[in-house]
Amino acid sequence: MLRVEHLTARYGAVVALRGVSMHVDEGDLVAVVGPNGAGKSTLLNTVAGLLKPVNGKVLLDGTDVTGADPARLVRAGLALVPEHRRIFRDLTVGENLQVAGITASAADRRLRLDAARQRFPILDSRWDTAAGHLSGGEAQQLAIARALMSDPKLVLLDEPTLGLSPVMTDVVFDLLAELHERGRTVLLVEQNAHRALALADRGYVMRPGEIAAEGPGAELAARDDLFATYLGGGVG
Numbered sequence: 001m002l003r004v005e006h007l008t009a010r011y012g013a014v015v016a017l018r019g020v021s022m023h024v025d026e027g028d029l030v031a032v033v034g035p036n037g038a039g040k041s042t043l044l045n046t047v048a049g050l051l052k053p054v055n056g057k058v059l060l061d062g063t064d065v066t067g068a069d070p071a072r073l074v075r076a077g078l079a080l081v082p083e084h085r086r087i088f089r090d091l092t093v094g095e096n097l098q099v100a101g102i103t104a105s106a107a108d109r110r111l112r113l114d115a116a117r118q119r120f121p122i123l124d125s126r127w128d129t130a131a132g133h134l135s136g137g138e139a140q141q142l143a144i145a146r147a148l149m150s151d152p153k154l155v156l157l158d159e160p161t162l163g164l165s166p167v168m169t170d171v172v173f174d175l176l177a178e179l180h181e182r183g184r185t186v187l188l189v190e191q192n193a194h195r196a197l198a199l200a201d202r203g204y205v206m207r208p209g210e211i212a213a214e215g216p217g218a219e220l221a222a223r224d225d226l227f228a229t230y231l232g233g234g235v236g
Contacts, residue, residue, distance in 0.1 A: 001026045001185055002047070002154055007056035009039075009046045016042040018209040019056070024154065024187050025201075029180040031217055033193035034206030034230055040189040041083055043206075044156045047187075048080040049073045060154070075103070077153030081160060085143040089132030093123050093142055096131050100149035109149075116145045137168030144175060154185045161192055173199065193231045197221035205230055 002024040009017040016039045024030045032040050045051045047058050049070040058066045060076055068076075088096050097116055101109040117124040120141050126134065131142060140160055147155055160176070161169040169192065177199060179186055190196035197203045200217030205226050213226055220226060 001061060002187065003057075003059040004043070004047065005057040005059070007043070007046060007058065008054045009042055009051055010054055011042075011051075015209060017046065017053075020206075020209075020211055021056075022204055022211065022214070024185060026153075026185055027183050028201040029176065029186040029188060029199060029217075031188045031190060031193075031196040031200035031203040032206060033190060033196055033203065034212070035208075037208055038206035038230075039209050040206055041158050044080065044158050044187070044189055048078060048156055050080075074150055074152075077150075079147035079150050079152035079155050081143045081147045081155065081157045083158040083162065085139045087131045087134075087139055087142050087146065090130060092128050092130055093134070094127045096142055096146055097123075097149055100146040103150065108151075112149050112151065116148065120145050135168075137164050137171060140164065140168070140172055141175070144172075154187065155179070156187045156189075158189045159191055160188070161190065193227070194221050 004020060004022045007017050007020045008015065020043060032043065034040055042051065046053050049068050052067045057064055060078060065073060065076060088099065091099065097113055101112050104112065122138055123142055123145055126138065131139065134142060161172050164172065173195060176186065176188065188196055188200065197217040198221045203215065203217040203220045204211050205213040205220060207230055212230055213220060
């Protein structure tokens with residue numbers, strides 16, 4: 001579904017990605033982990049069209065979408081749940097989701113809103129609450145629900161548990177597992193490396209600007225050498 005080939009990206013003079021290649025197959029959950037500054041968020045932003053690459057290709061369902069406008073990528077079936085959520089704080093929960101479904105037909109939008117209320121009961125209970133009044137965990141659920149309003153083929157999630165309590169981290173990982181079980185294709189950047197890799201079909205470990213290792217998620221999660229070298233400790 002997604003193929004990244006020899007991707008190079010920079011911020012001014014700083015090269016953030018150097019020839020990165022990776023792929024995500026349909027129905028897979030793929031985790032990208034690594035230390036701060038490794039380029040994980042840059043990778044997602046480049047795939048999502050928020051950053052234009054210097055070199056390389058991004059292919060979605062075999063179509064070259066390198067550097068495409070983010071709105072085009074949404075129409076092509078890609079949805080990004082960005083770091084720090086970036087919800088509309090002055091709009092209510094319901095209004096955030098209605099805005100996210102604006103490209104769908106009225107009938108499809110109603111169905112997706114109903115599905116969001118069922119899948120995220122906490123959002124249903126806060127439907128008329130301004131999003132700025134949500135807790136961090138509630139806001140993260142809203143950000144994920146908002147992405148699903150476009151019924152995407154591929155969901156990109158950037159650090160979805162960042163800053164959350166252990167209880168809310170469990171909620172988010174349970175939601176990721178549910179999305180995976182339902183066949184949703186997911187590319188996940190996550191600080192909780194061991195847990196993300198344990199959940200993933202496949203994983204990539206990044207060092208600054210490059211892929212250091214790749215393989216089945218469970219195998220990477222069991223490699224003490226990777227955690228000691230790139231992820232700040234053992235797998236325990």
